Amino acid sequence: MLKNTGRLKPYDYCGACTFYLGAIVVTLICQALAGVVSSLLAKSYPGIEKNGDFSTAFMIVIQSANLAFILLFSKLNEKRLNFSVFRGEDGTGFSVMYVIMPVVCAAVLLVAMYLPTVWYGYFTRYALRIPPEAGNISLITTSSVIMIVAASVFLAPVCEEAIYRGVLFNGLKSERGVLRSVLLSALAFMLMHMSPMQVVFQFSLGVLSAFIMHKSGRLYPSVILHSAANALALVMQLTPLAAVLDGCVVWLTQNIAAAVFITVGLFAGGFAVLYLLVKWVIGHKFVNDNGECGSNADFRRGGDVQIESDAKQTFIDQSSAAARRKDGTFRFWLAVAISGLLFLINLITLAVGS
Numbered sequence: 001m002l003k004n005t006g007r008l009k010p011y012d013y014c015g016a017c018t019f020y021l022g023a024i025v026v027t028l029i030c031q032a033l034a035g036v037v038s039s040l041l042a043k044s045y046p047g048i049e050k051n052g053d054f055s056t057a058f059m060i061v062i063q064s065a066n067l068a069f070i071l072l073f074s075k076l077n078e079k080r081l082n083f084s085v086f087r088g089e090d091g092t093g094f095s096v097m098y099v100i101m102p103v104v105c106a107a108v109l110l111v112a113m114y115l116p117t118v119w120y121g122y123f124t125r126y127a128l129r130i131p132p133e134a135g136n137i138s139l140i141t142t143s144s145v146i147m148i149v150a151a152s153v154f155l156a157p158v159c160e161e162a163i164y165r166g167v168l169f170n171g172l173k174s175e176r177g178v179l180r181s182v183l184l185s186a187l188a189f190m191l192m193h194m195s196p197m198q199v200v201f202q203f204s205l206g207v208l209s210a211f212i213m214h215k216s217g218r219l220y221p222s223v224i225l226h227s228a229a230n231a232l233a234l235v236m237q238l239t240p241l242a243a244v245l246d247g248c249v250v251w252l253t254q255n256i257a258a259a260v261f262i263t264v265g266l267f268a269g270g271f272a273v274l275y276l277l278v279k280w281v282i283g284h285k286f287v288n289d290n291g292e293c294g295s296n297a298d299f300r301r302g303g304d305v306q307i308e309s310d311a312k313q314t315f316i317d318q319s320s321a322a323a324r325r326k327d328g329t330f331r332f333w334l335a336v337a338i339s340g341l342l343f344l345i346n347l348i349t350l351a352v353g354s
Contacts, residue, residue: 008078008079009079010079010081011079011081011167012171012324012328013171013172013175013328014328014331015077015171016171016172016328017168017171017331017332018331019167019171020188020331020332021331022069024335024338026069027062027066027339028342029065030058030065033061034061038054050138051138052137052140052141052144053147055137055138055144056139056148059151060150060155063155064155066159066160067159070162070163081166082167082171083162083165083219084219085218085219086219086220087218088217089217097281098216098220098221099224101277101278103224103225105208105212106228106231107232108270108273108274108277109205109270109274110229110233110236111266112204112273113201113204114245115249115252115259115262115263115266116200116263117201121197128347128351130196130197130350134196134197134350139238148234152231152234153227153231153234156230157223160189160192161219161223164185164210165210165222168185168188169181169182169185169210171328172185173214178214181210182210182211182214183207184332186205186207186209187203188332189203191343194339194342196343196346196350205226209222209225211278212225212282215278215279215282
């Protein structure tokens with residue numbers, strides 16, 4: 001956690017859920033703005049909504065808005081972010097292993113989830129009639145490549161990890177325990193993208209990132225994981241490796257039995273490697289509720305967002321605390337419902353439009 005600065009308090013459960021709802025509202029505003037701008041420019045620039053430069057520039061606008069929201073919302077509500085960027089709860093600081101481990105995890109995650117993502121794509125193509133290129137951004141200009149690298153490799157990992165792991169996940173842990181918080185924050189992260197074609201990978205990335213955030217007690221390993229995953233995905237998309245992988249998939253579609261065993265093997269083996277890798281690198285270097293070094297059993301029992309109990313008992317009684325929990329839960333599911341509705345609208349639009 002960040003050290004207390006003055007009298008500022010960190011986000012509690014209700015505050016974190018409110019923060020998440022605010023982030024979704026910001027995304028909606030940006031989406032609406034993009035729609036208005038593309039409509040105004042449609043006559044002069046036909047097909048601008050599919051233009052790679054426009055789409056990647058819009059991605060930078062969204063992440064810039066997210067960054068402004070993070071800083072402004074916290075300032076207006078007189079809150080401090082309830083996470084540490086570099087210093088863990090055990091007092092340790094920056095570690096090279098916390099850089100290497102997320103990069104390796106990103107590569108393993110891509111291997112483990114590549115085939116499930118491909119089979120999901122086949123499902124959307126044949127069951128829902130969504131074309132395989134749906135949702136893809138055209139990266140045919142140098143400027144579009146530069147902007148997507150800036151947005152997806154640098155800006156998005158910082159802003160989205162701060163929102164969905166730093167604030168939301170840590171806030172959820174105080175009421176819902178670690179395992180449920182991992183899954184719920186991953187669900188929120190997946191739906192936030194509102195992209196029907198990315199659900200498999202985005203959810204798995206959200207799960208792994210939240211797990212690393214919990215085990216390390218700091219933000220930068222999950223930021224590096226997110227950044228490395230996006231960078232490797234771009235490499236797969238923009239290099240001849242894409243053609244090689246497509247050839248492998250064609251072979252697998254012609255050998256169904258092999259495809260099943262390989263998919264299950266890569267998925268199960270990949271996540272086993274990820275768990276053991278994180279456990280080996282981080283080990284027992286995190287702090288439990290008593291402020292002592294914990295063990296992996298804490299992942300099953302629940303987390304430890306450090307809220308000052310004395311201040312909590314002083315300023316809110318049990319009834320008001322229960323009301324805040326209820327209010328926080330409502331705001332969380334409201335944000336999930338909004339992003340989920342837009343997700344469904346995008347899915348239906350792609351299916352009908354095809």
